[in-house]
Amino acid sequence: MRRWNGWGDDATSIDLSEAARAMLNTRLGPGLPxxxxxxxxxxxQVPASRLPTHPLIQTDADTRFAMALGESFGDWIRKRFGALPPVPDGVTFPESSEQVRELIDLANANNWIxxxxxxxxxxxxxxxxxxSQRPILSINLSRMNRLLHLDKASQLATFGAGTPGPQVEAQLRAHGYTLGHFPQSFEYSTVGGWVVTRSSGQQSLRYGRIEQLFAGGRLESPVGTLTIPTVPAASxxxxLRELVLGSEGRFGILTEATVRVSTLPEHESFHALFFPDWDAAEAAVRELVQRKLPLSLLRLSNGIETETNLTLAGHARLIGWLQRYLSWRGCGVGKCMLxxxxxxxxxxxxxxxxxxxRLLATHGAVYIGRAMGNKWVANRFKGPYLRNTLWEQGYSADTIETAVDWPQVKHLMLAMEQAARDVFAPYGERVHAFTHLSHLYPQGSSIYSQFVWATAxxxxxxxxxxxxxxxxxxxxxxxxxxGTVSHQHGVGRDHAAHLADEKGPLxxxxxxxxxxxxxxxxxxxxxxxxQDGGPWAS
Amino acid sequence: MRRWNGWGDDATSIDLSEAARAMLNTRLGPGLPxxxxxxxxxxxQVPASRLPTHPLIQTDADTRFAMALGESFGDWIRKRFGALPPVPDGVTFPESSEQVRELIDLANANNWIxxxxxxxxxxxxxxxxxxSQRPILSINLSRMNRLLHLDKASQLATFGAGTPGPQVEAQLRAHGYTLGHFPQSFEYSTVGGWVVTRSSGQQSLRYGRIEQLFAGGRLESPVGTLTIPTVPAASxxxxLRELVLGSEGRFGILTEATVRVSTLPEHESFHALFFPDWDAAEAAVRELVQRKLPLSLLRLSNGIETETNLTLAGHARLIGWLQRYLSWRGCGVGKCMLxxxxxxxxxxxxxxxxxxxRLLATHGAVYIGRAMGNKWVANRFKGPYLRNTLWEQGYSADTIETAVDWPQVKHLMLAMEQAARDVFAPYGERVHAFTHLSHLYPQGSSIYSQFVWATAxxxxxxxxxxxxxxxxxxxxxxxxxxGTVSHQHGVGRDHAAHLADEKGPLxxxxxxxxxxxxxxxxxxxxxxxxQDGGPWAS
Incomplete structure (x- = not known):
């Protein structure tokens, strides 16, 4: 069952090895759960609903509470410490675009949020x-979770916007297809959510971001229906697809999305390589991605993340052997894993x-085969579960990500980690900050930094x-x-204050x-x- | 020197072989020049200017006339028959974004178009x-034609929006780069024009459409400046780039464009293959493009275009030999060239x-090597010159293009050609209609149909x-x-009446x-x- 106050299914959890606990203790001091x-x-604490009785709207506290919070760190500590923010007054589970249409008309007529x-x-x-004085209606799309149409000749699949990742892939796989969109939130996040937040999947190097995959769809807005037909390209x-992408529910609700699918690949494999240091690694991956070879994933960890991942991996003897081998091959302290x-x-x-x-070897890469790649694939959606474990040990964790052109990648990566350290220093606390590049482009790269600190x-x-x-x-x-306000998580409320830096006044x-x-x-x-619509719970 | 009433430089012209003349005579009857x-x-006929004297604005008839018309067939016959439409009241040649800013402010303050x-x-x-009663100012960007900045690490080049294709490539080539954007209008069309009309180049399969190449820029609008910074990708x-792409001068003037460039390729070659018929050819190219191999161009001619191109090629003996060889290999009447x-x-x-x-062979393709590919490259921008030659022989020519998902490609191609024949039949005239697919996508293809008929x-x-x-x-x-209103030529005034079919009322x-x-x-x-701003010259 899905955890109510942590990530994911409660049948899945990640243990921390002794070495990992020791590393945290050394780097951050003991955690205080x-x-x-x-x-x-x-x-x-959930207050009474302000919505009238309606056959499509549920107003029980249980259902309303479940829609009140997401998975940001702010949401997390609200749940963990019992700090309830405003919750929706009602929740509705439409089963069709027509029902969404009706519900939006109803809300608009009554001035509900x-x-x-x-x-x-x-x-x-x-x-x-x-x-707000206005009642708040949560429109939950989870029942719109089916493959509605598959056009094999055009490799187009139309889904209800509430279809989560595993159901997308299972329904396509039955026909020999894949969407290939695998964000880390894949187990729960949905096609519609991917589109309206401009999501990126782990293998975007092959399949593209959701911008490239979203071919058309249907948006129900307060002023009517916007239907975007599919064409392969147009001048x-x-x-108008680009207005829906990233619209974050501001223009209406995307109810159906047609996406570009691919046949299941004949071959897929993941391989690990190490570089002596960051500069060599960055130069190598930049040249590689600018060469436009048909790869599906590049994920480069900086030195701190590499050491962290090797420590978290367990299997101390095997890892020790690997470290000695890499050291002998020139990849010692500061080495970076790709x-x-x-x-x-x-x-x-x-x-x-x-x-x-061949190309990476000219930059000093040491190839170590598929074992770590196989492990990465097996655990590709497990990262967020670590947050549960860390919390139980008394540590907080969050991620911040962006993307920037190549000349700024290293500077920004280091500056983000340093900015975090500078924030915690006045509290007398340290922060364990580490980073990887996971979406590489000829122009630049995403930067994904993770921060762990002792819960206060x-x-x-x-x-x-x-x-x-x-x-x-x-x-x-x-x-x-x-850098951009966000490469893959969207703006939401958390980043809205910074959007003007990127978009400018006009x-x-x-x-x-x-x-x-x-x-x-x-x-x-x-x-x-x-930044409108407030005030908000602090 | 550039022709004033036909395509291109007057030092370049294309002769029609005897066989080509005979084909036109057989298919369309004799032309009447x-x-x-x-x-x-x-x-x-150019009327007096209604603009006041201004140091940046030229009002002589010569300069104004040169800005009044483009290269549509309607523009063509206006020039050929001397049917002058309204012309701008003045022309200005700004040299910087700041001058464009000033000029737009001036026009806005005075209510000039x-x-x-x-x-x-x-x-x-x-x-x-x-x-219109309002004076009309043509803002000509041709002096903003320089490479302003090159960021080699990010492979980003910033150009003045008025930089034409040959100057884009020459300025990049000096540094070892190419944009790789080669529309047929390459000799004259500009970076800014490509962006605001969502242009597509012949090798879009490798380099992408201009949407993928345009990374950011500067738009001067009546309400202010929109600066779009470059980031590799963002959620x-x-x-906002997507609002500028296809904006066709409605939101303002793009003055600078930053585009994604590539290093000059190590290898480039073009190869010709033939298929026995359309169905085999379409199935082959669809499978090929869905396989996502790193190709740079696919261009499939239908049977009529294939025969037309072979007739136009000259070298009757060589082509005769080729036809017999292909026939022996199963590619006779109705064969299609890729x-x-x-x-x-x-x-x-x-x-x-x-x-x-290997893949195409399984669909019956016959590979004939690089000779025709070399010829195609040598003449890749010469197609429009044929219109000059045809006109002189008494024939009119136009092209209409679209893009559609795969299930409709063949039906639409045939229907477009038939629609043209049906239009000319009541006049007792025939039309020579032929088609190719030149921009192929996993989802579908562009369809580019050419029509030749006897000038009335x-x-x-x-x-x-x-x-x-x-x-x-x-x-x-x-x-x-x-199908889309346009795959690569934009909407303009000629297609504005049909845009609502695609975009819908909202x-x-x-x-x-x-x-x-x-x-x-x-x-x-x-x-x-x-469809606003009229009336217009009929």
Missing amino acids: AVDATRDAMLA VIPFAGGTSVAGHLDCPI AGPD MLGVTADTHTARHALREAR PGGFAPNFERWQRLKTAVAATVAAHG GMATLAELCRHFDPKKIMNPGKLL | AVDATRDAMLA VIPFAGGTSVAGHLDCPI AGPD MLGVTADTHTARHALREAR PGGFAPNFERWQRLKTAVAATVAAHG GMATLAELCRHFDPKKIMNPGKLL
């Missing part, structure tokens, strides 16, 4: 409810791997304050280096104008993307 | 001037060609009427099959709202994209 609030205690919900995996505050004016994936027909995969290894005593308020300072400091660093005015156009009464997901 | 109007006669001009190669009526809300390009490092090119030939006697009016009927009938056919309202937002006084390029 907090006492968790109970779900019942939180349910008891609408917050779309599907997988509930947002880490950017997309699900926050404002403190017919601005592309995971490389090839996904293609057998001949192309062989060609791509051979060429990639004193409950919600001090922990919330530290997290806010961390987010603000790192976001300022990102903006100062020309860009922001344009987004606000589009909100007014599609949603004149401002009922749709206020406060996300743009 | 029309008498061309003179440039002086047209200049004499602004029409952006760069290469003048539009085939969709993007340059048409309305019949930071709707992508041009295939590989552009990559040497090893990848070899791999891609080998795999492509009687001057502008009857020829304009026939062309309008041709466009309208083929556009209705495209819409009925779910989509059209959204585009209109964006026009109001960026251009409250409706000064920017009226009548293009949306």
